[in-house]
Amino acid sequence: MRKIDLTSFQVATSETARDINRRIVLDLIRTRQPLSRADLARLSGLQPSTISVIAEQLIAEQWLTEGAFGYLPRGRKPRFLHLNVERAGIIGINVRPAITTIALTDLNARFIAQESFPTATEPQAFIKDLCARVSGFMKVRPQVFYEGIGMSLPGRVDQVSQRLVFAPNLGWRDIDLKKPLERATGLVVEIENAANACALAEIWLSQRADGMRDLIAVTVSEGIGTGIIANGQLVRGATGVAGEFGHVSINEDGPACQCGNRGCWEVYASNSATIRAYMQATSNGRTSRAAKTSAAQHANEPAFEDILRLAEQGDVKAAEALDRMAHYLGFGISMLVTGVAPSLIVLVGEVTRAWQRVGPIINQVIAERSPTATMTSIVPSEEAAQPRLRGSIALVLQKHFAAPSTA
Amino acid sequence: MRKIDLTSFQVATSETARDINRRIVLDLIRTRQPLSRADLARLSGLQPSTISVIAEQLIAEQWLTEGAFGYLPRGRKPRFLHLNVERAGIIGINVRPAITTIALTDLNARFIAQESFPTATEPQAFIKDLCARVSGFMKVRPQVFYEGIGMSLPGRVDQVSQRLVFAPNLGWRDIDLKKPLERATGLVVEIENAANACALAEIWLSQRADGMRDLIAVTVSEGIGTGIIANGQLVRGATGVAGEFGHVSINEDGPACQCGNRGCWEVYASNSATIRAYMQATSNGRTSRAAKTSAAQHANEPAFEDILRLAEQGDVKAAEALDRMAHYLGFGISMLVTGVAPSLIVLVGEVTRAWQRVGPIINQVIAERSPTATMTSIVPSEEAAQPRLRGSIALVLQKHFAAPSTA
DNA sequence: ACATATTATTCGAGCCTCAAACTAAATAAG
DNA sequence: CTTATTTAGTTTGAGGCTCGAATAATATGT
Numbered sequence A, B: 001m002r003k004i005d006l007t008s009f010q011v012a013t014s015e016t017a018r019d020i021n022r023r024i025v026l027d028l029i030r031t032r033q034p035l036s037r038a039d040l041a042r043l044s045g046l047q048p049s050t051i052s053v054i055a056e057q058l059i060a061e062q063w064l065t066e067g068a069f070g071y072l073p074r075g076r077k078p079r080f081l082h083l084n085v086e087r088a089g090i091i092g093i094n095v096r097p098a099i100t101t102i103a104l105t106d107l108n109a110r111f112i113a114q115e116s117f118p119t120a121t122e123p124q125a126f127i128k129d130l131c132a133r134v135s136g137f138m139k140v141r142p143q144v145f146y147e148g149i150g151m152s153l154p155g156r157v158d159q160v161s162q163r164l165v166f167a168p169n170l171g172w173r174d175i176d177l178k179k180p181l182e183r184a185t186g187l188v189v190e191i192e193n194a195a196n197a198c199a200l201a202e203i204w205l206s207q208r209a210d211g212m213r214d215l216i217a218v219t220v221s222e223g224i225g226t227g228i229i230a231n232g233q234l235v236r237g238a239t240g241v242a243g244e245f246g247h248v249s250i251n252e253d254g255p256a257c258q259c260g261n262r263g264c265w266e267v268y269a270s271n272s273a274t275i276r277a278y279m280q281a282t283s284n285g286r287t288s289r290a291a292k293t294s295a296a297q298h299a300n301e302p303a304f305e306d307i308l309r310l311a312e313q314g315d316v317k318a319a320e321a322l323d324r325m326a327h328y329l330g331f332g333i334s335m336l337v338t339g340v341a342p343s344l345i346v347l348v349g350e351v352t353r354a355w356q357r358v359g360p361i362i363n364q365v366i367a368e369r370s371p372t373a374t375m376t377s378i379v380p381s382e383e384a385a386q387p388r389l390r391g392s393i394a395l396v397l398q399k400h401f402a403a404p405s406t407a
Numbered sequence C: 001a002c003a004t005a006t007t008a009t010t011c012g013a014g015c016c017t018c019a020a021a022c023t024a025a026a027t028a029a030g
Numbered sequence D: 001c002t003t004a005t006t007t008a009g010t011t012t013g014a015g016g017c018t019c020g021a022a023t024a025a026t027a028t029g030t
Helices: A016-032 A037-044 A048-060 A123-139 A178-185 A194-205 A265-269 A271-282 A288-294 A304-312 A316-340 A350-369 A387-401 B016-032 B037-044 B048-060 B123-139 B178-185 B194-205 B265-269 B271-282 B287-293 B304-312 B316-340 B350-369 B387-401
Strands: A064-069 A079-083 A088-095 A099-105 A111-118 A145-153 A156-158 A163-167 A172-175 A189-193 A215-220 A224-230 A344-349 A377-381 B064-069 B079-083 B088-095 B099-105 B111-118 B145-153 B156-158 B163-167 B172-175 B189-193 B215-220 B224-230 B344-349 B377-381
Touching (some): A016 A079, A037 A079, A088 A123, A088 A387, A099 A387, A111 A123, A156 A189, A224 A316, A271 A316, A344 A387, B016 B037, B088 B123, B194 B344, B265 B316, B271 B316, B271 B350, B304 B316, B350 B377
Parallel strands (some): B215 B344
Antiparallel strands (some): A088 A099, A099 A111, A215 A224, B099 B111, B163 B172
16 A cells, blocks of 8 residues: 655556556566467456557567467467567666676676776766766667666765765765766666665566565675665665665664764674774784784775685684674674565675675574564675676666556 | 566556546545645646546545535636545554554544543453444444444554464464454454554654655554555565564663563663663662552552653653663664654654653754764654554555555 | 636547457367 | 367457547626
8 A cells, every 4th residue: 555645646647557557568578488478468367459459569669579489289379479689778887986887788687798997086087987988888789779777886876866975985975977977878877876776686687586575685895785675666765865774873882983873783794894803803913013003995904805715714713703794794684674574685795705604694693683584584696696787777677667657 | 666566466457547546636635625626637637627527426436525615816616625524434443452442533534433441351352342342333323334444453463364463562462353353343454563553644644744755653662663654655574574673682782572682672762661770770779669669560660651750740760761761762763764764753652741851862862873864853743643543544544545556 | 798717517539458259370089 | 181179369349548629607807
């Protein structure tokens, strides 16, 4: 039961029914292809005649193609319908502090081409670079009809102003990435926070989230981000800043966080936190001063990957640091499990590489902490699957395959 | 953008457009009445001809009545339309550990009659009692057409099985309240958790939540419950058990909670927690005995109302206990503000009577803790407004005024 | 009395789904 | 080889819906 938004609603026109049914048909094919018209009639409950008309329209508009004939022991053979992989290309962009990736996919969200480049540190330089690279990327395949561009950003995105409000690890504030890129490419650009993008990727493009309506993506890197999907929809809150559970305090008197709060979850469970914990553990002996003064991001500080590698090689301190991280990840996730009770929580980040180690700890803490633990499964999303990039694709896919905005 | 639920969707029929537009018109009238047909055409964007047909239909079905004529300096006078307050009665039931209340309202959710009785301690006895009382309550006004029954329950409700899973303060487990009452009354019964009901009451029936899409109700009594509305919809999670933020741990090593977790929010910020804190503070000196014997529920324990009264009368220990409660309420609410970033958080419970004292503390803690504090306003909902009872009404109203389930 | 302004209704065009009849294409049985 | 049977897909008319133009209704000011 959704309350009608009387400040911004859409009345139904004579074409609304078609719009709704088209999208149902399109999404059925997307997720269950190949399907025949008869299959569609059975699955949707629409009359075969209606399906015929809709299919004809979708084929004319190049959304669908007719494929092979199916086999049946009796009767006329069904003609299978597929998403038209020739029709359109969707461009996804994943901006990360070090590297930015551009990718092209078909309507099935399957990667066709991909290219990466270092992320410029200055926002204006980055914008210039990005526009040039995307334009060049598009020119390589001039025959493709580009559907749109989705962009995943490592920071807060204001959905009203459509700007990047703050990206802590880039130091960028209030940047308009959308308009310049739209001007440069002539395509519509959708921007979204990385954790939200991951959540979208999961609900739109993953097999395991099939049929789920509530899930959460937790991105663990320098900080912790959460993307929440409830009732099949992203929870964006007042101005699109929801899902900042990384800055919820899990210890009232914990250490100060950059955000102004104390004892934030990400101060305990992020990659950076784990690096700090490892450094502290190893600095007991004579290395302490050296380690401390080396300080900050540069110098002798290990990367998170180093800790993963060390732990795998049997380094006790590194393993302990990871165990600590897993413990706090579990603690924070138990908050989400108890409070939101999603069907699925997906972890994104380098830490998932050590899932054999951290997975059991995380699950154990949740089992101890949350009365509804059994309702929610916790799974890792490997970085290799490029969840942020896939999410940026989902951002564009949504517009055509989501329920229409009626009432 | 809402993903279509392919496991349970509704295709559009030729009547879908009317269904959508009818509901828009109905909800416009509900919230902005009185409105003329011309007003409706302007507000909705539908053609006057379409509005005429819809209005005619809604009047024929007794949803609307034509009222007075409006005044205009020029032209034909508009005829105002109202919700038909004669048509229907909605029955709301608020089950609380001590007292159960039955109420009758019109379509405007305005109370017409109300009656309370002590809640039986045995579930089966309660069901019998409830059915008899509701039947009797209905027979008093035989001319009313009863639209349905909504029921707010002090515990977890499974939306799949439509049963009360667990009510901690009643000690009830896995009770079916819906079916017996439906049999006894012949009406459809909707059940919902009390915090969720309060959230519904707020978004459907409060002036201050007008236009808001995201809000949270926090019920504070023996425990703490949270009802979350995101995108205009209740967040119910996997089986309707979402919103149990009261059992999120705010202190890893805090005292054990009945739920199995440690340091749950409600262990710090509920009425019971505040009573415990007060007892502990007073048990040091000699005043302890007097306060203890003032008594309430068991033995010498004061009721939460006693603490409220004592604080108002200048009792320092009582005031300190309330300040402590406010502090922890703020701490827990800051978690919701940061994580969900709703436009509004409504506090429900006896503690709101001391809002002058606790309000500033709560707001201050949130301001210190949440970077998005300014996006969310925190307001008290007086018990006198009967939020749970109004929520049970909203539960029934929803079915007719919410967006239809399409796609 | 007449022009003007505003509300509300009437009616035909066009879009949509439905349901029944029909065509298409395959296999099994006689 | 012919015919019945089965399944897929199309054609067609009926009925519901919104739109938009024309029209009716009803008020005020000149």
